[in-house]
Amino acid sequence: MKEILKIRLANDDARRYFRDDIGKLSGDVRVLQINKQSVEYDRVRLLDCEKKEKHIFYSWEFQREYTQQEWDSAALLHMFIKKTFEPDGENCGTVYDETAACSICGANRIQKNDLHLQRRSIPKKDIARTLPMEIVVSKWFVEAVKKWGIRGCVFLPVMHGEMQSEDYFQLKAEREVTLSLHTVAGVTPFDFTEISENGEVFRCPLGHTIGLRLVSEVHVIDALEVHEYDFMASKQKIGMRQGVYRPEPIYLVSPRFKRMIDEEQLSGFKFEVAHIDKV
Numbered sequence: 001m002k003e004i005l006k007i008r009l010a011n012d013d014a015r016r017y018f019r020d021d022i023g024k025l026s027g028d029v030r031v032l033q034i035n036k037q038s039v040e041y042d043r044v045r046l047l048d049c050e051k052k053e054k055h056i057f058y059s060w061e062f063q064r065e066y067t068q069q070e071w072d073s074a075a076l077l078h079m080f081i082k083k084t085f086e087p088d089g090e091n092c093g094t095v096y097d098e099t100a101a102c103s104i105c106g107a108n109r110i111q112k113n114d115l116h117l118q119r120r121s122i123p124k125k126d127i128a129r130t131l132p133m134e135i136v137v138s139k140w141f142v143e144a145v146k147k148w149g150i151r152g153c154v155f156l157p158v159m160h161g162e163m164q165s166e167d168y169f170q171l172k173a174e175r176e177v178t179l180s181l182h183t184v185a186g187v188t189p190f191d192f193t194e195i196s197e198n199g200e201v202f203r204c205p206l207g208h209t210i211g212l213r214l215v216s217e218v219h220v221i222d223a224l225e226v227h228e229y230d231f232m233a234s235k236q237k238i239g240m241r242q243g244v245y246r247p248e249p250i251y252l253v254s255p256r257f258k259r260m261i262d263e264e265q266l267s268g269f270k271f272e273v274a275h276i277d278k279v
C-alpha cells in the first residue's frame with residue numbers, strides 16, 4: 001500500500017521546509033503530496049507541531065493506493081460515500097430525539113420518523129449522504145442487494161413531504177462492529193487533542209467518538225458479525241457536533257459487497273482496505 005498525505009498550506013510556510021520545486025503552487029497556496037515513508041513526512045510533522053495553536057494546513061487528506069494482490073487478499077473494506085448533499089433531513093421535517101444523544105459528544109441521537117428530504121436535492125447516484133450522515137440509496141442498489149443476497153442492509157422509506165419516494169431509500173446498518181485501538185483519528189495526522197481550549201470535544205471520554213477525522217486505515221476487533229454480514233457500521237464514531245454535523249459511524253463491507261458494486265456498476269462508492277484484528 002502506498003500512502004500519500006496531500007496537504008494545502010501557505011507558500012510562506014512551505015518554503016521554510018521544502019524546496020521551491022516540490023509540490024504545486026496555486027496563488028499563495030502550495031499543494032504537497034508526501035509519501036508517508038519519506039523524510040518529508042517528518043518535516044511536515046515538525047512544521048505542524050511548531051504551530052500547534054493554529055494548524056498550518058488549510059486541508060489534508062490521505063490517499064491510499066493498493067496493489068491488486070492487496071485488494072484480492074482483503075477480508076474487510078472501508079466504504080466511503082463520495083457525494084454529500086444539502087439540506088439534511090432535520091431541515092426537511094425529520095425529527096430526532098437529541099435527549100437520547102451523549103451530552104458530551106452528541107453521538108447516538110435517535111431518529112423518530114421517516115427520513116424527509118427534498119426530491120431535487122438528492123444526487124443522481126446510487127448512494128449519497130447528507131452532512132450529518134443520513135444515507136440514501138437508489139432503487140437499483142436495493143435490487144442489487146436482494147439479487148446478491150447481501151446481508152446487513154436495512155432499507156427505510158424516504159419521504160418528500162407526504163409522498164414516499166419511489167426511487168430512493170434510507171440505508172442503515174443492521175449490525176455494529178467495534179473499532180480496535182489501531183484505528184487512529186485526530187485533528188490532523190499529528191494532533192490528537194481530545195478537548196480543545198474552546199471546549200470542543202474531539203474524543204469522548206465515554207468512548208462514543210474517537211476523533212475528528214480518520215488518520216489511519218480502519219481496524220476492527222474480530223467478532224462473529226464481521227464474518228456473517230456484508231454491510232456494518234462502526235460502534236465508535238468520527239467527527240463532532242457542530243451545526244447540523246454529528247459524530248458519524250464508519251461503514252465496513254465485505255469483499256462480496258464491493259464485487260456487487262463493481263459488477264452492477266453502481267455509482268458513488270469508494271473503498272479502502274480495512275483490517276480485522278485478532279484479539
Ligand SMILES: [Zn+2]
Nearest residue numbers: 102105204208
Ligand atoms: Zn459521547
